[in-house]
Amino acid sequence: MRIIPAIDIIDGKCVRLTKGDYDTKKIYNENPLEVAKMFEAAGIEYLHLVDLDGAKA
Secondary structure, three states: OOOOEEEEEEOOOOOOOOOOOOEEEEEEEHHHHHHHHHHHHHHOOEEEEEHHHHHHO
């Protein structure tokens, strides 16, 4: 089994939604590249990147 971390992005920022509700987004980091580099530094080889702006359209 493989566990792959995800970065959800809205307006270029890393966010988390509550139960998929876009009105409840919480911003965790302003820079997704910085977050991806932290995962890489931790030895993560794969990353699931989700563009929630595109998913909502």
